[in-house]
Every structure is written in C-alpha cells, then in structure tokens.
Amino acid sequence: MAFEGLADRLQETMKKLTGKGKVSEQDVKEMTREVRLALLEADVNFKVVKDFVKRVKERAIGQEVMESLTPGQQVIKVVKEELTDLMGGEQSKIAVSDRSPTVIMMVGLQGAGKTTTTGKLANLLRKKHNRKPLLVAADIYRPAAINQLETIGRQLDIPVFAMGTDANPVDIANQAIAKAKEDHHDYVIIDTAGRLHVDENLMDELQQIKTNVKPDEVFLVVDAMTGQDAVNVAESFDEQLDISGVVLTKLDGDTRGGAALSIKAVTNKPIKFAGMGEKLDELEQFHPERMASRILGMGDVLSLIEKAQENVDEKKMKDLESKMRSASFTFDDFLDQMAQVKNMGPLEDLLGMIPGANKMKGLKNVQLDEKQLVHVEAIIQSMTKKERQDPNLMNASRKKRIAKGSGRPVSEVNRLLKQFDEMKKMMKQMTNSQSGKKGKKGKGLNFPFM
Known part of the structure; x- marks a missing residue:
C-alpha cells in the first residue's frame, strides 16, 4: 500500500x-x-x-x-x-463544460498506464456521475495502443472512436468531437501518444491538439512508483502544455509516496485522481484530507462509506437484518455477504480506513490472507443446498465429502462450522439484548480470513 x-x-x-x-x-x-x-x-x-x-x-x-x-x-x-x-487542500473536481461535450485530453509518457487510465476515467464518469463518455484513440504510433483502448471499450461497453494509424491526431480529435455531438456524448476523452521520454516532436503534437480542440481538462498521467522522476515529468509537461491536473497511477503499489506529496507543491496543479489497482473500476477521486488522515493512522471513514454504498445491496442488507433477528442466517447468506465485502476492495485497504484500527491489539501488523476467503468459499460451495440451510445435518461422512470437494482438510471444515455456530449465537444474543433481554457475553470470533 x-x-x-x-x-x-x-x-x-x-x-x-x-x-x-x-x-x-x-x-x-x-x-x-x-x-x-x-x-x-x-x-x-x-x-x-x-x-x-x-x-x-x-x-x-x-x-x-x-x-x-x-x-x-x-x-x-x-x-x-x-x-x-x-497535497492540494480541497478535493479538485473535474470540469463540466457549458457547451457539451466536455473534452479531456490525456497526456503522459509510455508505461505510465495512460491508456488504461483513460478507460478507467470513462468508467468512473459513467458509474459515479451518470455521464455518457466517448473514448478517442489518438495514439497513431502504436497500433497496440489503439487495440488496447478498443478492447477496454468493449469490456466497459463504452464506444471508442478510432481512425487507424494513418490519420492525423488533430483530425482524429476534431472528428471525434463532431461524432460526440452527433451521438449526444457529454464527455470526450482523448488518449494521446506517449514517448519513453519528453521530446520536442511529442510536445509539438500535443500542443497542436490542444490548440485545435481547446480541451476543458489536460490530465497528465504519471506513475507514482517513479518517485521524483514523476515530479520532473510533471514539471516538463506543465511548462509546455499548462496541464490542469495530475492522475497518479499505481498508488496502491510499493511506493514511498513522494510523488503524491511533491507534485502539487512543485507544479501548483492538483492531483485529480489516483489509480488504486489494475481493475477498470479501481480509479478514485483524490481527496487530500482523507489521504492525510490515512497517512497519520486516523482512518478514512468517508471513503469506506462510499465504497459500502457502491458495493453493498441495500435490499440484501435489510433481508440480512431480518434473518439475524429471527436467527435464520444461513451459509448462503454468509457467502453473499463475503462477496459484497470482497467487491469493496482488498481487506487490508478497508482495515486502513477504520480509525484507530492500526492501534488495535492484534491488528497492527495483521496480514489479511485473501486466499483464506477463497478456501472458505470453496468449503461452503461444496455443501449441498440442505447443508447450507441447516448445518446441524453435518456428520463425519458429510464433513469428509465437503473436505474432499473443497480440497481443504476436515479440520478446516470443522473450524468453519464451529465459527459459524458461534456467530449465530452472538447474533441471537445481540438481538435479545436489543429487545431488553439479558444475553450472555459473546465470544470473540476468529474467522479464518481475519
């Protein structure tokens, strides 16, 4: 992290x-x-x-x-x-043009993750802001870049405008904007060419595109893993293109954070987004205050709530609450809850968002092994429908069959059954306590993935 x-x-x-x-x-x-x-x-x-x-x-x-x-x-x-x-003080919001479409120009060096980030940004605009983006393949020097953007477009079901490798990038950008107006797209995101290093030809081309299409945003995509090099690249691009913001990729990796803490101070341009993983939904708006809180171990409750709202089904949560009250919680419900938590992101990241979690006894250096989640899922999925509904049916032969089907030892099957039984008891005690009945003190649970 x-x-x-x-x-x-x-x-x-x-x-x-x-x-x-x-x-x-x-x-x-x-x-x-x-x-x-x-x-x-x-x-x-x-x-x-x-x-x-x-x-x-x-x-x-x-x-x-x-x-x-x-x-x-x-x-x-x-x-x-x-x-x-x-890191910028307040969160810097993305521009919205008075005259649709809003045009965003993505710039950066090769290897920074520009093309993937272009797709991620389109996905975020559609999901979080209910926008209709059009992706534009304007890197004519790398056929692979055009193919990559088209593949991303298919995966996200977002259209990609491309004219191949023989067209002029300025013409591609202009015609893409005309197409966006025709098809009522409200955002156009242009994936421009990159180089292995900053050079005159690259900057000339980017300046021509900028002069012609007059973008509302010019986002520089930089690799956070490169540290001070990222800051130097940002300075060069800003001097020649007057960028409007920075997108940091690989901020989830083994990076020391120097780029994120230096870029705003050096360029006076805000960090707009941060890539927090390789998946196409792992791009987040950058919140300086929330990041400062996380660095100082104060948690990030707002981001945790946002992740929950995006990934947790409200109706399912109400059904779960009802089942908890009636003590009819099953392994199917447990499996469903695990899936929703996994959708929120890596468990270690979620733990880091809880204020004071780093100071809790036993959690300071905890290594959350996500493989254990897979093992738990395999065990539950090896049960019959009746067994998931009623774990009391379990006997030695059933446990042996489940262990064989999941590829896990019988001892793990026994441990999960015991923990599930303890959890149901705790839920019942909590419900009784809320109803004014005196319940026994519940045991601390120790699930295999915690």
Missing part, C-alpha cells in the same frame, strides 16, 4: 506527543526532525520538505498550540492540516 513506510514513521513520531500534558520547544524540534527524515525517505522533494517542516515548526510552537489543554493533539492537528495542504 502507498505511504506505508511514511505512515509508520509519522505515526510513531506522533505517538510520542499524544497525551503529553505539556509540549516543549525541544519536543517540537525532535518531532520535526523525525518528520523531515520520514519525508526525505519517502522521496519527497527536498525543497518541499524544507518548507513543510518550517511551517509545521512555526505553527507547533505558536501560542495557540503551546497554551492549549491538549498540546500533543494540537501538534498532530497541525501536521494533518499541513499534509492536507501539501
């Missing part, structure tokens, strides 16, 4: 201040030194680090903090606010 090393260092540093009745200038000095080292290790631009630490130090030893009742918490608040500001 992005920022992991930085997050650990900053959280450890902040922990020393939490709960302190008094914070001295020496405490602040030590804290800012640790913050400085953590940011430099995360590959944040040196000048950006220097300015950031200076602002934090000035605010942290100010009267408002030093004379407050909880100076330690006030210092953490200062760090969070400055981190948020460093």
